[in-house]
Amino acid sequence: MGRSKGAAARRRKAAVAREAIAGPRLCPSLPPELLANIHDRLGFLDRIAFAAVFASSSDVFSPSAPWLLLPGKNDENAKTARLLSVADRRAATVHAPYPALRDHLVIGSSRGWLATADGRGQIYLVNPASGEQHALPHVTTMRVFLRTPCQWFTVCLKRFMTVRFGGGPPFKHNLWGAEGHGARTVTADHMGIWFYRKVVLSVSPSRHGSYGTAMLILHRDFGAPAFATAEDAAWKLAPSRDGVEDAIYHDGQFYSVSYTGVVEAWQRDTESGTFTSTAVTPKLIVKQGGWPCHRKYLAAGPGGRLMVVLKYAQVTKDLHSRDGWTCTFKVHVLGDDGQWKETMDIGDVALFVGVNTSLCVPTMGCPGIMAGCIYFTNDELGVAKLRRTKDLSSRSYKSCDDEPVNSDIRALGVYSLKDGMVKKMEALQQQYRIFSAPPVWITPSVP
Known part of the structure; x- marks a missing residue:
């Protein structure tokens, strides 16, 4: 018994x-x-x-509308971060994983994950909701850098431009001359300002560290993108004569919009592992009007239609001659005839744009999100980084992308395409004036 x-x-x-x-x-x-x-x-x-x-x-x-990751009050090594649901107007405090979310510049947001850059040329992927993090290949795997002390990164211009322009010299219409002589040196702490500016992922990273393929968009002066796969842990430059301004992953492919207004699809050669692009749209003619076009964002709209959002930014002065900031937007949609059409009616969707992401979100089931509007955050990383390091007075700085240095890095809001007005995000309430860096969008993702 x-x-x-x-x-x-x-x-x-x-x-x-x-x-x-x-x-x-x-x-x-x-x-x-x-x-x-x-x-x-x-x-x-x-x-x-x-x-x-x-x-x-x-x-x-x-469906879950995008959240905002709110920066702290000038605490560069904060152990917590705040997430804000714009639709629910509710916030939550989460642990800031070390090292990926401690004093790092956010340069991408894909499928619930953020891409962050440290001051040593390393890019991380981090999920702020779960705390999980992974490291992407180090930037030196790009094989265009000369050997220098760890606090410096020196780009061999001839080596870089040979890849970007698919051969040469001579190199036509570039910043550094037809022969590509010399090098460009960037301090490690400023790599996120002067070298890379955005990461786009093909899939959500699994618990085994597989991020599929990552696309790295470089600063306008360099222009060419780089790609890294989980199988081949190194960044590989890809040719781009016009330069990549923004990119998304949509319907199994990377799509990008160039600085000249051409949308391209990217393909990977299975044998060599290199990426090349093919134009899939005619050139978008940007009408400057009164304000210069500051930024182009690429998004996929209802039915998979490609959309390009144009941002026109301007610094203003108030009654006391203090600098302010305002902006306006235009949206172009690719029609069935393969031509771009400007529209003020995007239907029951809202667009979310910023330096780290650009996406189109249905408003059905999201009562806190207004249809026909563009939710925007400031996209000037250079000003944010230099202000955080108190470096604005140490150099002659005109922003990375021609935005004046006195641009308000906290500028964010909701733009109505119908009436052309900018409104505050009600979810932020009184928090508008405490940000030390631009808040960034993050799309909730089921693990």
Whole structure:
């Protein structure tokens, strides 16, 4: 009898252990309508965990609008970060993982993950909701740098431009001359200002560190993009005569818009691993009007239509001659005839743009998001970085992309395409004047 009782106890203990390993039961008997109701009542961080557990019913859950990652009050090594749901007008404090989210410049946002750059040429991927992080290949794997002390990065111009222009010299229409003599040296701390500016991912990184393919957009002076795959952990430059201004991953491909207004699709050669591009749209003619066009963003709209958002920015002065900042936007959609058409009616969607991401989001099921509007954050990383390091007075600085140095790095808001007015984001309430760097968009993603 004693033996049978002991065996039964061991079986019960083993069953409990198996259940613990298997994780929580998914309650398959709960109807989808009830799951959706529970999901809508949760806080925005808890919704992600809930959707991960009930992934098979995720199609009935309300879509999640982008969040804002809010910078701290001049604390460069803060151990926490704040996430703000613009739709819910609710905020949550999360742990800031070390090193990826401590005093790093955010240069990308894809599928719930942020790409951050440190002061040593390293780019990280971090999920602020879960704390998970991974390192992308070091920038020196690009093979265009000369050997220098660790606090400096020196680009061999001839080596770089030979890849960018697909041969040469001579190199036509470039910043550094037809022969590409010399080198360009950048301090390690300023790589995020003068060398790279955005990362785009093809997939959400798994727990095994697989990020699929990453596309790195470089500063306008360099122009060419670079790609890295999880299988070949090195950055490979790709040719781009016109230079890449913005890019997205859509429908299984990377798409980019050039500084000259051409949208291109990128393909990878399976044998060499190199990337090349093909123009898929006619050139977008940008009408300057009264203000110069400051930035182009690329997005995929309803039905997969490509959209280009044009931002026109201007520094203003108030009654006391203090500098201010304002902007206006125009949207161009690629029509069925393959031609660009400007529109003021984008339907029941909203656009979210900034230096780290650009995306189109349906407003159905997101009552806190206004259709026909553009939610924008400031995209001038150079001013933000130099102000954080108190370096504005140490050099003659005119922003990286021709935005004046007195641009307000906290400038963000909601632009209505219908009436052409800029409004404040109500979710931010009184927090507009405490930012030491531009807030950045992050799209919630189910693990």
